[in-house]
Amino acid sequence: MANILVVDDEHGIRDLLWEILNDEGHSVELAENAAQARAWRAKELPDLVLLDIWMPDTDGITLLKEWSTAGLLTMPVIMMSGHATIDTAVEATKIGALAFLEKPITMQKLLKAVDQGLARRSATASNMHAQAPVVNPSTSVDAEILEATPSAVDMAEQRFSLDKPLREARDEFEKAYFEFHLLKEHGSMTRVAEKTGLERTHLYRKLKQLGVDLSRGKKPL
Numbered sequence: 001m002a003n004i005l006v007v008d009d010e011h012g013i014r015d016l017l018w019e020i021l022n023d024e025g026h027s028v029e030l031a032e033n034a035a036q037a038r039a040w041r042a043k044e045l046p047d048l049v050l051l052d053i054w055m056p057d058t059d060g061i062t063l064l065k066e067w068s069t070a071g072l073l074t075m076p077v078i079m080m081s082g083h084a085t086i087d088t089a090v091e092a093t094k095i096g097a098l099a100f101l102e103k104p105i106t107m108q109k110l111l112k113a114v115d116q117g118l119a120r121r122s123a124t125a126s127n128m129h130a131q132a133p134v135v136n137p138s139t140s141v142d143a144e145i146l147e148a149t150p151s152a153v154d155m156a157e158q159r160f161s162l163d164k165p166l167r168e169a170r171d172e173f174e175k176a177y178f179e180f181h182l183l184k185e186h187g188s189m190t191r192v193a194e195k196t197g198l199e200r201t202h203l204y205r206k207l208k209q210l211g212v213d214l215s216r217g218k219k220p221l
Contacts (some may be wrong), residue, residue, distance in 0.1 A: 002047035034058035053081040076117035
């Protein structure tokens with residue numbers, strides 16, 4: 001089976017993930033901070049990394065950037081967090097993360113994400129003969145956004161509680177949906193209108209109704 005590195009500062013989370021993944025037949029290595037993760041990555045290439053965002057020494061996004069910049073992001077990385085936002089999801093997937101898992105992590109979502117990550121690695125190895133990382137930082141922005149889309153949407157879906165009235169649940173989804181497209185299109189209302197199939201006036205009215213920040217995603221001047 002696969003060699004998986006789990007990076008999380010919470011002892012209970014590390015033990016839980018080790019137990020689940022070990023029961024699935026995987027070899028699991030544990031790191032409680034970025035320093036230990038760096039050391040493990042330096043001596044061996046894991047087949048997959050589960051990486052927590054919020055850690056005391058170096059956060060997961062910073063470590064992900066570090067690996068990407070150094071050309072060490074040659075394995076699928078799945079981010080984990082109990083406090084991540086759509087913004088964080090988009091940022092991480094643009095850097096090279098494959099997906100997000102929101103804590104508390106269910107066994108079903110964990111195993112599904114791991115299976116998808118390992119399948120991606122196998123497909124990449126077969127197609128590229130291990131000559132390129134899973135996500136190449138030099139690829140075009142459009143290609144990166146395409147890679148980011150499924151993971152960001154998954155992140156949005158995991159934020160919603162179904163135990164509430166339909167209108168409230170629908171409003172939450174619509175707000176996250178439009179925030180996602182504003183980020184993706186760098187705040188361009190014209191492109192968001194085209195992507196979502198709404199007339200601009202209707203779009204503005206909808207965003208105002210949902211309380212969406214219209215400056216979201218705009219590049220600074």
